[in-house]
Amino acid sequence: MSVADKNTRAFVTPEGVDLRLQIGDGGQRAAAFFIDTVIIMAALVALTLLAVATGITSGGQTGMEIAAIIWLLVAFLLRNFYFTAFELSAAAATPGKRLLGLRVAARDGGRLRAEAVLVRNAMRELEVFMPLSVIMMRAQEGGGQAWMFLAALAWVGIFALFPLFNRDRLRIGDLVGGTWVVRTPRQRLARDMAVEGSERLVRYPFTPQQLDAYGEKELHVLEEVIRRRDRRTVRAVAERISVKIGWAASPDQDDYDFLSAYYAALRGRLEGRMLMGRRRRDKHAA
Incomplete structure (x- = not known):
């Protein structure tokens, strides 16, 4: 069995389509986390320099205190909401994950x-x-309560190695949250796909109501289906979309052309709504 086959999992969407996703391996996830950590640290360094410069420019103790408060606030937001904010986006990935195709x-x-x-x-x-904070505190104090340092180090090691001992490479957070990290190889630029699909729109005049049936999440699923170009999957998705939007398919309709056109039209519709500040994450959103 190849590595790709070992990492492939069934992923059935609500539309009943099995996309056969590939699980991200431990090395990719570690590299993505490292990239995100570097981004956070770089932001904190830049923020520190800005806070010092602002405190010096404003002069006095009050200016330094205000700069320190702002630094602590932004550091708190980065530590607690950096990963959450990016993973709640339509891409469902941090910059590190996106660079690694996850x-x-x-x-x-x-x-x-x-x-x-x-x-x-x-x-x-x-x-x-939390355990890293304990390790850093022990290191700064230069000794004392060595057992706490070792316990924190063991804690990090156990959780860091946990993905290596389960088939789906799940973190504890994935296990509790019901998530996993999958690969999304960029085989073709989405913009190129939209341009290709727009050439077919003359034959497929979708109405605004038909385009409002789906949101950003379904757009990403459709993009993956078009990339893979698996005949059975394309046929199944084309049939389900046709039923959903009330599209009367002609006998000679090409399923791939239909999906490409719908992708281009849906993408244009969603981007146009976003310019007006109206974002729709998925078909369940109002």
């Missing part, structure tokens, strides 16, 4: 819910940040 998905095949993202990232505080 994203977070719900293991049950449904939409990725906010509570699942919140839980998986809240667990990261227990898995990584």
Whole structure:
């Protein structure tokens, strides 16, 4: 069995389509976390320099105190909401995950819910940040209570190695939140796909009501279906979308052309609504 086959999992969407997703391996996830950590640290360094410069410019103790308060507030937000905010986006991925071609998905095949993202990232505080804080405090104190340092180090090690001992490479946060991290290889730029699909729109005049049947989450699923171009999957998705939007397919209709056109039209519709400040995350949103 190849590595790809070992990492492949069934992922059935609410539309009944099995996308056969691939699980992100431990190395990719560690690299993505490292990239995100570097981004957070770089932001904190830049914030520190800005706070010092602001405190010096404003002069006096009050200016330094205000700069310190702002620094602490932004540091708190970065530590606690960096991962959550990015994973709640339509891409469901932090910058590190996107660079490595990864994203977070719900293991049950449904939409990725906010509570699942919140839980998986809240667990990261227990898995990584809390014991690391203890280790850093012990290191700064230069000794004393060595058992606490060793316990914190063992805590980090256990949680860091946990994905290596389960088939789906799940963190504790994934296990509790009902999520997993999957690969999303970029085989073709989404913009190129939209341009290709727009050339077919003349033959498929979708109405605004037909385009409002889906949101950003379904757009990403449709994008994946078009990329893979599996004949059975394309046929199944085309049939389900046709029923959903009330589209009367002609006998000579090409399913792939239909999906490409619908993708281009839906993407344009969603982008146009976003410009007006109206965002629709999925088909369940108002």
